Amino acid sequence: MNCCQCQGIESLFDRQTAAKELKAYRRQGPPKETRILLEALQAAGVEGHSLLDIGGGIGAIQHELAAVAEAITNVDASTAYLNAAREEARQRGYADRASYHHGNFVDLAPNLEPADVVTLDRVVCCYHDAESLVSLSAALAGRLYGLIYPRDTWWMKLFGRVFNAMFRLRRHPFRLFIHPTAAVDTLIRRQGLEPQFYRRSGVWQIAVYQRRPALAA
Numbered sequence: 001m002n003c004c005q006c007q008g009i010e011s012l013f014d015r016q017t018a019a020k021e022l023k024a025y026r027r028q029g030p031p032k033e034t035r036i037l038l039e040a041l042q043a044a045g046v047e048g049h050s051l052l053d054i055g056g057g058i059g060a061i062q063h064e065l066a067a068v069a070e071a072i073t074n075v076d077a078s079t080a081y082l083n084a085a086r087e088e089a090r091q092r093g094y095a096d097r098a099s100y101h102h103g104n105f106v107d108l109a110p111n112l113e114p115a116d117v118v119t120l121d122r123v124v125c126c127y128h129d130a131e132s133l134v135s136l137s138a139a140l141a142g143r144l145y146g147l148i149y150p151r152d153t154w155w156m157k158l159f160g161r162v163f164n165a166m167f168r169l170r171r172h173p174f175r176l177f178i179h180p181t182a183a184v185d186t187l188i189r190r191q192g193l194e195p196q197f198y199r200r201s202g203v204w205q206i207a208v209y210q211r212r213p214a215l216a217a
């Protein structure tokens, strides 16, 4: 991967972080906001659906939906996270229904199949080009599109600036991006999706969109 942010991702989300998060997930399950997203997706009905989880980390969404999902695709820019998700899938006995792609989703998107359900849990804030990431991923959502991303409040923007200043000082290439909510929402709607569920939780917002029915000719 040649993008600077992707190098930052590889270095921030390393083996140690992946091992720590997998241990926490095994002990206490998914974080609160991920549980809210999972409940919203399950309420909308995901049985027998294919799942494309972008930036799935250690794979919490994949593991939780494995019992009902028909096929699972995981795309992640972090080698350590991808390996942790695959190893956990193997242990849980569903790795034969899952495929793993390492790299920048924006580069890989043209070669990926659409899926019924597409998820991005805390991914949009890790990537500078929200327009490409959101548009390309929303376009692949056959039925449902679920995402968790930071609220664009003044205090989150301030936090983002402080966070990035600290990383710049450490000469770490990773940066945090608080993309405007209205812009993200517009990009998703432009791909033919409409809001179905929305909730705020602390610094995060959780949203599920569904594909608008095609107009009869």
Ligand SMILES: C[S@@+](CC[C@H](N)C(=O)[O-])C[C@H]1O[C@@H](n2cnc3c(N)ncnc32)[C@H](O)[C@@H]1O
Pocket: 009, 013, 034, 054, 055, 056, 057, 058, 060, 075, 076, 077, 078, 081, 103, 104, 105, 106, 120, 121, 122, 123, 126, 127, 133
């Ligand atoms: C903060 S972590 C969240 C991981 C997991 N979804 C969770 O909520 O625990 C961000 C994830 O997004 C991935 N990511 C960020 N930008 C990406 C991109 N352009 N293509 C693929 N993966 C990306 C990172 O590698 C990482 O796995």
